[in-house]
Amino acid sequence: MRIGRLPAKKARILAVRYLGAGIVILLFLFPVYWLFMISFKTPDEIYHVPPLWIPEQIQFSNYYVLFKDGDVLAILNSLIVAGVSSGIAIVLGTLCAYSLARYGTGGENLAMWIISQRMIPPIAVVFPIFLIYVHFGLVDGYFGLILLYTAFNLPYVIWMMRGYIVDVPLELEESALVDGLNRWEVIWKVVFPMVRPGLMATSVFTFVFAWNDFLFALVLTRTEVITFPVMLTHYFGGQSNFWAKIAAMSVLGTLPIFVAVSVMQRYLVRGISLGAVKG
Amino acid sequence: MADVKLSGVHKYYGNVHAVRGVDLSIADGEFAVLVGPSGCGKSTLLRTIAGLEDPDDGTITIGGAVVNDLRPRERNIAMVFQNYALYPYLTVNENIAFGLRARKTPEIEIRKRVGEAAEMLGIGNLLQRYPRQLSGGQRQRVAIGRAIVRKADLFLFDEPLSNLDAQLRDEMRSEIKRLHHEITTTMIYVTHDQVEAMTLADRIVLLRDGKIEQQGAPLELFEQPRTGFVAGFLGSPSINLIPATLKTSGTAAEAVFKSGGSLTLPPAKAALLSGAEERQVLVGIRPQHFSRAGGGGPLREGVVSYSATADLIQPTGTRTFTTIKIGGVDAVAELQAHDVTNHGERIELAIDLNRVVLIDPASGLVIA
Amino acid sequence: MTVSVSLNGAEQRRPSRFGRMLEDRLPYLIVAPAILILLLVGLFPLIYSLIVSFQRITMTENDTSFVGLLNYAELFRDTRLWASLGHTAIITAIALPLELLVGFLMAQLFIDGMPGRQIFVALLVLPTVISPIVAGATWRLMFDVRFGPIGQILSFFAGEPVRILWTVNPAYVYPAIIICEVWQWAPFMFLLLLAALSNVDQSQLEAAEIDGASYLRVLRAIVLPAIAPVIAVACLIRGLDLVRIFDIIWALTEGGPGSMTETVSLYTYVQGFSQFETSYTAAISFLVIALLTLITTLVLKRMELTR
Numbered sequence: 005m006r007i008g009r010l011p012a013k014k015a016r017i018l019a020v021r022y023l024g025a026g027i028v029i030l031l032f033l034f035p036v037y038w039l040f041m042i043s044f045k046t047p048d049e050i051y052h053v054p055p056l057w058i059p060e061q062i063q064f065s066n067y068y069v070l071f072k073d074g075d076v077l078a079i080l081n082s083l084i085v086a087g088v089s090s091g092i093a094i095v096l097g098t099l100c101a102y103s104l105a106r107y108g109t110g111g112e113n114l115a116m117w118i119i120s121q122r123m124i125p126p127i128a129v130v131f132p133i134f135l136i137y138v139h140f141g142l143v144d145g146y147f148g149l150i151l152l153y154t155a156f157n158l159p160y161v162i163w164m165m166r167g168y169i170v171d172v173p174l175e176l177e178e179s180a181l182v183d184g185l186n187r188w189e190v191i192w193k194v195v196f197p198m199v200r201p202g203l204m205a206t207s208v209f210t211f212v213f214a215w216n217d218f219l220f221a222l223v224l225t226r227t228e229v230i231t232f233p234v235m236l237t238h239y240f241g242g243q244s245n246f247w248a249k250i251a252a253m254s255v256l257g258t259l260p261i262f263v264a265v266s267v268m269q270r271y272l273v274r275g276i277s278l279g280a281v282k283g
Numbered sequence: 284m285a286d287v288k289l290s291g292v293h294k295y296y297g298n299v300h301a302v303r304g305v306d307l308s309i310a311d312g313e314f315a316v317l318v319g320p321s322g323c324g325k326s327t328l329l330r331t332i333a334g335l336e337d338p339d340d341g342t343i344t345i346g347g348a349v350v351n352d353l354r355p356r357e358r359n360i361a362m363v364f365q366n367y368a369l370y371p372y373l374t375v376n377e378n379i380a381f382g383l384r385a386r387k388t389p390e391i392e393i394r395k396r397v398g399e400a401a402e403m404l405g406i407g408n409l410l411q412r413y414p415r416q417l418s419g420g421q422r423q424r425v426a427i428g429r430a431i432v433r434k435a436d437l438f439l440f441d442e443p444l445s446n447l448d449a450q451l452r453d454e455m456r457s458e459i460k461r462l463h464h465e466i467t468t469t470m471i472y473v474t475h476d477q478v479e480a481m482t483l484a485d486r487i488v489l490l491r492d493g494k495i496e497q498q499g500a501p502l503e504l505f506e507q508p509r510t511g512f513v514a515g516f517l518g519s520p521s522i523n524l525i526p527a528t529l530k531t532s533g534t535a536a537e538a539v540f541k542s543g544g545s546l547t548l549p550p551a552k553a554a555l556l557s558g559a560e561e562r563q564v565l566v567g568i569r570p571q572h573f574s575r576a577g578g579g580g581p582l583r584e585g586v587v588s589y590s591a592t593a594d595l596i597q598p599t600g601t602r603t604f605t606t607i608k609i610g611g612v613d614a615v616a617e618l619q620a621h622d623v624t625n626h627g628e629r630i631e632l633a634i635d636l637n638r639v640v641l642i643d644p645a646s647g648l649v650i651a
Numbered sequence: 652m653t654v655s656v657s658l659n660g661a662e663q664r665r666p667s668r669f670g671r672m673l674e675d676r677l678p679y680l681i682v683a684p685a686i687l688i689l690l691l692v693g694l695f696p697l698i699y700s701l702i703v704s705f706q707r708i709t710m711t712e713n714d715t716s717f718v719g720l721l722n723y724a725e726l727f728r729d730t731r732l733w734a735s736l737g738h739t740a741i742i743t744a745i746a747l748p749l750e751l752l753v754g755f756l757m758a759q760l761f762i763d764g765m766p767g768r769q770i771f772v773a774l775l776v777l778p779t780v781i782s783p784i785v786a787g788a789t790w791r792l793m794f795d796v797r798f799g800p801i802g803q804i805l806s807f808f809a810g811e812p813v814r815i816l817w818t819v820n821p822a823y824v825y826p827a828i829i830i831c832e833v834w835q836w837a838p839f840m841f842l843l844l845l846a847a848l849s850n851v852d853q854s855q856l857e858a859a860e861i862d863g864a865s866y867l868r869v870l871r872a873i874v875l876p877a878i879a880p881v882i883a884v885a886c887l888i889r890g891l892d893l894v895r896i897f898d899i900i901w902a903l904t905e906g907g908p909g910s911m912t913e914t915v916s917l918y919t920y921v922q923g924f925s926q927f928e929t930s931y932t933a934a935i936s937f938l939v940i941a942l943l944t945l946i947t948t949l950v951l952k953r954m955e956l957t958r
């Protein structure tokens with residue numbers, strides 16, 4: 005069917021909806037555009053009255069400064085901390101989820117306790133964790149943050165992966181058991197490939213959660229392993245060219261998320277609704 | 284190659300007593316079919332033999348060795364599942380080779396056996412495809428292929444054909460039978476379809492509520508059922524069971540219906556009856572034992588004539604199932620295609636009572 | 652044949668006793684590491700915190716004697732705490748329905764197929780996945796009175812210079828926070844509601860259309876009941892997030908002006924990390940946990956009732 009053949013009324017409705025869609029997109033993406041644009045502006049352009057909506061030219065000196073000053077190390081720190089902690093959380097969480105899903109280990113109570121761990125507000129535990137970390141000398145180190153993010157992502161991973169694993173037909177595993185695999189091999193060679201898409205999606209979300217965390221990083225980092233959101237707040241109310249830095253840093257800190265989430269678009273709904281809505 | 288022996292096997296799922304003391308022995312190379320109504324414990328029993336469930340009591344012996352403590356993979360069995368259980372992320376080739384790889388079989392050997400199996404099942408051209416690119420029948424072939432390359436001691440099938448449409452099911456059924464002739468491995472096959480059971484089995488094991496109701500060769504069960512349940516389960520359409528009062532006197536016996544009318548039993552049957560002069564029975568007559576009374580010539584011994592109205596006729600092409608009333612209840616008679624053509628038609632029937640089954644309604648046991 | 656029998660022999664794969672033990676304990680072995688970490692990082696601090704909340708530890712004093720419910724009694728006299736709870740409640744009460752409404756309207760706009768929808772949806776999700784700190788920073792730039800575009804746009808429509816100090820002026824800080832919050836999370840609602848709406852039974856809608864039911868009637872009688880569970884889940888997730896809101900406010904106003912936009916999370920942070928009221932902070936934490944638990948159970952109860 006060609007658009008041109010649509011009945012006039014339908015065509016008009018579609019046009020109105022496109023208009024509405026355009027406005028909505030504009031409203032929601034304009035701030036993002038503004039951020040990107042500032043990151044390419046020269047100081048003169050940034051502090052121009054009235055504000056300029058389009059920079060004269062694209063220039064990268066704002067990013068260059070971040071690299072020169074070593075501020076991008078914050079991004080690197082975030083990558084390390086978020087990457088490693090998601091990796092660990094995924095492995096341990098998936099194994100745990102398998103046991104819950106297939107053997108009902110701990111019954112419903114254990115499953116409920118695990119998900120309730122996710123409901124605990126970070127602010128309620130950050131202070132005691134800080135005290136404990138001070139005691140054990142874990143503040144401002146990779147290990148401390150990785151351990152923490154692992155712990156905070158585990159309930160999510162377990163909850164999501166349990167959902168995916170339950171969907172794997174039991175027959176597949178039994179067939180493999182009869183065919184000669186032991187239970188460990190079954191997890192590795194049957195369950196793992198079966199849940200791979202769900203696993204990827206879950207990894208992306210755990211990564212995003214760790215990446216975006218601010219409160220824990222604020223409290224538990226000082227100088228050595230400052231993560232990117234904390235670095236960003238250091239620019240607030242800062243020296244002369246802080247806008248340029250904020251914008252450039254924000255863009256750098258958003259790109260990985262943007263890439264990861266675009267790739268995982270299909271799983272977005274299930275991922276952010278804790279599996280409550282199967283997208 | 285191995286024989287299988289079960290003795291005193293029990294299995295509970297929580298409060299559900301799924302298998303209640305099964306003793307069974309299946310000879311080497313035998314094709315045994317576990318059959319019975321849904322929920323009777325067929326799958327549970329099969330899975331217990333496979334080692335996927337641990338029996339709560341009893342011993343299981345495969346090839347002379349007690350396997351209770353062995354893992355499924357240590358029992359050297361192969362199993363075909365109802366939903367094929369193919370790995371969607373592997374090609375057909377890799378699916379078939381899966382068990383061999385798991386057992387670290389040399390690559391050359393794997394290739395040889397996969398090739399043989401694929402040829403035997405006619406799926407040689409599908410080896411590079413993925414399961415989602417196959418039809419149901421092809422998937423089932425792959426699943427069977429995965430089992431036969433293993434050269435296991437024992438094959439287990441759990442309703443392998445129930446997901447296929449009728450025509451494909453017939454085709455695969457013959458293929459499985461042919462397969463058994465070729466490889467002669469012991470096979471245990473679960474189905475709830477009595478036609479499959481009758482056609483495939485060397486021995487049928489009929490289960491009911493977790494217990495063996497009767498076992499034996501297909502025709503033995505069909506012709507000499509020990510209980511009304513067995514008589515009713517095997518045969519299609521089901522045997523007609525008509526309540527009656529059995530009156531014996533000397534060597535003569537007669538089944539009298541409450542609604543009037545009676546059938547005189549042949550002397551051979553009557554001789555089997557003893558004791559009570561008058562008792563309640565269910566008279567079991569298979570639909571196949573009806574025929575259109577022809578010509579008015581003398582009837583064979585044990586065949587009686589009966590005149591009835593065709594309440595409902597269901598032609599199948601070769602046969603016409605006709606519902607009539609006997610002793611006040613509906614009964615189905617299987618007649619020749621053109622024996623009866625109109626609803627409400629009056630027909631003269633001959634009933635062969637030589638193979639009538641008399642059942643005690645209280646105990647359900649066959650008395651003659 | 653003999654060759655293959657020996658290849659297949661059951662003995663081939665009989666594992667050691669240790670291997671068997673590993674396999675038998677598998678359900679527990681694979682649960683253990685995760686549970687251990689959760690106990691260590693999730694539960695242990697909570698218990699530690701609970702104990703501390705009955706003591707009287709501050710920055711200067713390390714008094715570990717138990718003082719009973721003293722800290723908890725203190726909570727009731729702490730006007731700044733109650734004010735911060737009030738701020739949290741205001742933000743939640745306004746932002747949550749707004750997010751829901753905006754998200755629902757967006758979902759309505761996109762529910763019927765239109766070419767290019769996938770791309771639109773992908774773009775709209777962007778605000779939700781970026782870091783709240785980035786969101787706050789972005790809006791700081793947007794709101795800036797001299798160099799930000801919002802003042803410029805408002806001036807354009809007003810026809811005269813409009814100079815609003817969004818993040819400083821008491822009259823505008825809440826709108827600023829809520830605009831930023833809704834901008835970031837309405838797309839979340841949108842995404843969930845879009846999925847829920849596309850699962851509504853199409854034949855029911857068609858039947859209603861044939862019956863000539865009005866749009867609002869269809870909405871009330873068919874659509875809303877069908878998506879109610881998803882709305883409940885979405886509100887629960889967002890509600891819990893809003894009650895512990897921290898990042899956006901930190902980036903936007905840092906609780907200011909004064910403590911006008913200080914939420915309970917910010918206040919807890921201040922008590923813990925500027926005042927070093929260790930024991931008192933612990934008591935506040937438990938108040939927050941109790942509150943969240945209460946809300947969650949109430950919502951879950953309601954959800955069960957409506958089901």
Ligand SMILES: Nc1ncnc2c1ncn2[C@@H]1O[C@H](COP(=O)(O)OP(=O)(O)OP(=O)(O)O)[C@@H](O)[C@H]1O
Nearest residue numbers: 296297299301320321322323324325326327328475
């Ligand atoms: N995992 C289980 N947990 C609890 N009860 C079970 C379980 N598996 C089977 N049962 C019960 O055990 C009984 C036997 O089940 P089984 O699956 O062996 O029946 P079946 O003969 O194979 O039936 P079908 O023809 O429907 O496959 C049933 O009552 C069933 O409800």
Ligand SMILES: [Mg+2]
Nearest residue numbers: 325326327442
């Ligand atoms: Mg079954």
